[in-house]
Amino acid sequence: MNKKLGILLSTPPSDKNIETVIGLISSALRNNVSVYLYLDDDGVECIHDNRLIAMSKDGLKLSVCAYGAQKKGIEPSDVAMFGGLAVLSELINACDRFIAFG
Amino acid sequence: MKIIFLIRSNPCESHRPAEAIRIAAGLGTGNNSIKIILSGESVRVLSPDEEDLEDMDIIEKFLPIIKDWGIPLYVDRGSLAAIDLKRSPYEFRTVDNAEVSEIVAGGHGVFVF
Numbered sequence: 001m002n003k004k005l006g007i008l009l010s011t012p013p014s015d016k017n018i019e020t021v022i023g024l025i026s027s028a029l030r031n032n033v034s035v036y037l038y039l040d041d042d043g044v045e046c047i048h049d050n051r052l053i054a055m056s057k058d059g060l061k062l063s064v065c066a067y068g069a070q071k072k073g074i075e076p077s078d079v080a081m082f083g084g085l086a087v088l089s090e091l092i093n094a095c096d097r098f099i100a101f102g
Numbered sequence: 103m104k105i106i107f108l109i110r111s112n113p114c115e116s117h118r119p120a121e122a123i124r125i126a127a128g129l130g131t132g133n134n135s136i137k138i139i140l141s142g143e144s145v146r147v148l149s150p151d152e153e154d155l156e157d158m159d160i161i162e163k164f165l166p167i168i169k170d171w172g173i174p175l176y177v178d179r180g181s182l183a184a185i186d187l188k189r190s191p192y193e194f195r196t197v198d199n200a201e202v203s204e205i206v207a208g209g210h211g212v213f214v215f
Contacts, residue, residue, distance in 0.1 A: 008213065010121070041121045085128030092103050092211055093133065100213040102118075 002034045006095035008088070010102040012042040013049060017101040022051050024099075029059055036061045036091050039080070041102075044068040053079055063087050104135045106209035108202075112143035113155040119144045120157035120164075122215035127164040130171050137209070138168070139202055140194075141178035148177070148190045165192065178202060 005028050011017045021037070028035045037060060039046050044064050046052060056062045062080040069075075069082055076082045092098050107126045111118040123138075130136045146152045147161050155161060168175070175194040177187065182196065197205070206212055 010118075010213075010215070040125070041118065085125060086132070088125070089129050089132035089134060092105065092129070098103075098211045100211060102214045 002032055003097075004034045004036065004095040006036045006038070006091045006098040008038050008040060008098070008100040008102070009043040009046060010039075010041040010100070013046050015042075018046055018049065021101055022049075022055075025052075025055055025060055029055065034061070035059070036063065036095060038063045038065070038088050038091055039068070040065040040088070041068050043101075044072050044074055047074060047077075047080060056080065063091070103133070103210045104137070104208060105129055106206055106212045107136065107138045108141065108206060108212060108214045109138065109144040109147075110141045111215055113147050113152075113161070114143065115156065117156040117160075118215045119147050120155070120160040122213065123147065123164045123168065124160050125213070126173065127167045127171075130168070130173050136173045137176065137205055138173060139176045139178065139197070139205060140181070141202070142181050143185075145177050145181045145185050145187065148175070148187050148192045148194060149185060150189050150191060151186075169193070176202070176205060 064080045066082040109119050109122045113119040176197045177194045179196045
């Protein structure tokens with residue numbers, strides 16, 4: 001069974017964290033690691049990043065904090081799963097490694 | 103899972119301490135062991151004298167939940183020089199840098215806000 005990597009991103013697209021996260025996801029997917037990205041707080045705005053959208057078609061499991069999305073006026077779409085902290089809690093417990101970028 | 107929240111943002115300028123408190127309370131409902139470390143200006147969230155913090159309603163809603171569930175709060179000793187928490191309604195333990203490092207090292211996940 002593939003290793004699972006969970007990532008929390010809570011900073012906006014203007015922060016350099018997005019570049020690190022994209023590099024990390026790209027590398028993990030190339031190495032057959034299952035990757036779960038949860039966008040929270042200002043990080044929900046990264047849902048519009050075309051690189052993340054493309055990677056979601058290549059196996060990245062993308063989740064977005066529904067509360068944060070609502071605050072930012074981001075409409076639910078089929079690009080990601082929109083869920084609450086229960087989703088984040090499940091991810092933390094299910095993944096072999098979990099890294100937070102805040 | 104042991105999850106550590108290290109909150110350093112200034113709640114007078116940023117909503118991030120409130121968001122951290124909301125997430126900590128949310129994750130505390132699962133099978134997670136949560137610890138919260140407050141450092142720098144973020145310790146203001148524990149003060150009864152602060153009335154103009156960002157997302158004050160979130161802080162006022164979720165901090166009592168954290169208290170009720172017995173989620174431990176740690177305050178960086180160095181942060182107390184400028185902020186008086188003697189009248190805080192919340193129990194907390196004062197820690198130094200070495201203890202902060204120890205707590206962080208003991209977590210499976212560390213969220214920095």
